[in-house]
Amino acid sequence: MSKKINLFAILVLSLMVMFTVSCEGPAGADGIAGADGADGADGADGVDANSNCLDCHSADRWDGIEGLYAISGHANPGRGLTYAGALDGCARCHSGQGFTDFVAGYTRTDIDEASALSCESCHGNHGVLEGDVDAPMATTDPVVLIVDPTMSIDLASTSNLCGTCHNSRRNGDYYATVDSVEIDGVMTEVGDGMMGISSTHAGPHYSAQLNTMKGLGGYGASSESTHATVGCVSCHMGESTDTQGGHTFDPNLANCTVACHSSVTDIEAFATEKHDATKARMDAIADALVTAGALSVDDDGHYSPAVSIVTDDVFEAFWNYRVMYQDHSYGVHNPGYYNTMLTTAEAKLGL
Numbered sequence: 412m413s414k415k416i417n418l419f420a421i422l423v424l425s426l427m428v429m430f431t432v433s434c435e436g437p438a439g440a441d442g443i444a445g446a447d448g449a450d451g452a453d454g455a456d457g458v459d460a461n462s463n464c465l466d467c468h469s470a471d472r473w474d475g476i477e478g479l480y481a482i483s484g485h486a487n488p489g490r491g492l493t494y495a496g497a498l499d500g501c502a503r504c505h506s507g508q509g510f511t512d513f514v515a516g517y518t519r520t521d522i523d524e525a526s527a528l529s530c531e532s533c534h535g536n537h538g539v540l541e542g543d544v545d546a547p548m549a550t551t552d553p554v555v556l557i558v559d560p561t562m563s564i565d566l567a568s569t570s571n572l573c574g575t576c577h578n579s580r581r582n583g584d585y586y587a588t589v590d591s592v593e594i595d596g597v598m599t600e601v602g603d604g605m606m607g608i609s610s611t612h613a614g615p616h617y618s619a620q621l622n623t624m625k626g627l628g629g630y631g632a633s634s635e636s637t638h639a640t641v642g643c644v645s646c647h648m649g650e651s652t653d654t655q656g657g658h659t660f661d662p663n664l665a666n667c668t669v670a671c672h673s674s675v676t677d678i679e680a681f682a683t684e685k686h687d688a689t690k691a692r693m694d695a696i697a698d699a700l701v702t703a704g705a706l707s708v709d710d711d712g713h714y715s716p717a718v719s720i721v722t723d724d725v726f727e728a729f730w731n732y733r734v735m736y737q738d739h740s741y742g743v744h745n746p747g748y749y750n751t752m753l754t755t756a757e758a759k760l761g762l
């Protein structure tokens with residue numbers, strides 16, 4: 412029995428020796444800390460990516476823009492979309508799909524269900540996110556005029572986006588090519604010194620704003636508006652209220668006094684007075700054009716082109732009226748040129 416115990420003890424001891432031989436003893440206490448190293452040079456400040464992105468991409472900011480956009484004409488297009496959104500030659504301005512295709516450089520003719528402009532239609536992708544990041548824009552290229560593709564207009568800003576859709580589809584000289592007009596079911600030849608108004612839609616189209624701002628498209632000496640240097644965006648976007656400015660695209664007149672018209676004390680009254688004075692002259696011209704047979708007027712007092720054959724003089728007055736009516740700024744886009752168009756029309760009609 413004791414022999415067995417001894418043998419077992421020897422075995423345990425020898426195992427202990429085997430293991431303890433290879434073990435180190437406990438570590439000594441830490442030494443005294445060395446002197447601090449010299450400070451490194453400061454690195455250059457980086458861009459605070461997060462706060463820059465949040466200038467635009469915060470929930471508050473985005474919701475605000477969506478709210479303004481929801482009440483805009485672009486988001487609520489009506490007949491312009493349902494009728495023209497998928498039509499060749501119209502879709503480039505009247506639907507999101509048509510515009511995206513146009514900017515990409517091709518024309519699609521198979522839009523099934525046209526949709527209104529959305530954020531993506533005017534914006535698109537950032538591309539790079541270095542440096543100062545601006546809102547990505549679908550296009551800011553100079554605007555090639557539909558009435559004269561050899562001419563392009565550069566507002567040198569995001570306003571070129573607006574001008575891509577807001578430029579005239581026709582000039583008056585198009586109607587010089589009309590050689591006969593159907594009047595009361597009878598095709599009638601347009602004689603020398605006469606012009607044929609061949610459609611109840613005759614005019615530059617409701618997109619005449621860029622041309623008018625540049626003093627183009629009417630009869631009378633051309634003159635560019637000082638407002639051309641302002642661009643569409645400064646007046647139609649800018650600081651917003653709940654119902655105007657920003658992404659409503661409806662001008663917030665308060666922006667005019669901040670930027671330029673600081674001496675005007677009541678900008679609403681100032682604008683209304685100019686609007687009414689222009690409208691009064693336009694209405695007098697329209698009445699004379701009804702008498703001359705170039706316009707017709709309905710019970711609501713709404714004037715539209717009358718299919719007719721008129722003298723050159725009446726046509727020029729008619730055309731200037733249509734440019735102003737379809738531009739629809741009652742002078743703001745180019746006060747001087749409006750005055751020229753009005754004066755020319757009045758003279759042609761003997762007013």
Ligand code: HEC
Pocket residue numbers: 484490491494495498499500501502503504505557575576577578579580616617618738739
């Ligand atoms: C160059 C761009 C452009 C093209 C091309 C264009 N439109 Fe328009 N159209 C506009 C703009 C811009 C407006 C509205 C401006 C405004 O509200 O003041 C408009 C307005 C309209 C309206 C609404 C007018 C109303 O009664 O309120 C209709 C309808 C319309 N267009 C039909 C057409 C048709 C049909 C075609 C093709 C034959 C066409 N458009 C081609 C830009 C365009």
Ligand code: HEC
Pocket residue numbers: 467468473476477480485528529530531532533534546569570572644648658
């Ligand atoms: C009809 C074209 C158009 C549409 C549609 C549009 N935007 Fe814009 N947006 C612009 C233009 C132009 C600017 C640049 C304004 C400038 O140059 O000051 C802009 C600027 C912005 C900015 C930069 C900050 C600011 O408020 O100016 C943000 C963010 C923005 N848009 C978001 C949106 C969102 C979100 C939508 C959809 C709900 C939208 N946009 C729809 C034309 C559009």
Ligand code: HEC
Pocket residue numbers: 460463464465466467468530531532534535536537538540544545546547
């Ligand atoms: C001046 C305003 C603005 C700033 C600043 C901004 N964005 Fe945008 N961003 C937009 C607008 C506008 C859109 C287009 C939205 C749309 O089309 O629906 C957009 C789209 C995007 C998209 C989706 C499309 C794409 O480009 O891939 C991403 C992702 C994005 N932004 C990331 C960022 C980041 C990250 C930053 C910061 C580095 C930033 N944005 C700064 C306005 C801005």
Ligand code: HEC
Pocket residue numbers: 483484485487488489490491492503504505506510528533570572573574575576577643644647648660661
């Ligand atoms: C893709 C073409 C397109 C672009 C880009 C575009 N618009 Fe328009 N805009 C239209 C059409 C089409 C209408 C008419 C909507 C309708 O009633 O069918 C319109 C209507 C308007 C209206 C009248 C809205 C109303 O309440 O009746 C204003 C103002 C306007 N646009 C200003 C602008 C400004 C400013 C820009 C640039 C920031 C711009 N648009 C960019 C096509 C465009």
Ligand code: HEC
Pocket residue numbers: 570573574577620621624638639641642643644646647662682686738739740741743744
């Ligand atoms: C100097 C400021 C200013 C500039 C620049 C400007 N607009 Fe306007 N625009 C206005 C005002 C103000 C009205 C409304 C006038 C009125 O009803 O008396 C208006 C009217 C319009 C209308 C008619 C809106 C409707 O209700 O039918 C359209 C469309 C339009 N502008 C688009 C544009 C486009 C596109 C550009 C650039 C090519 C542009 N504007 C440049 C201030 C401006």
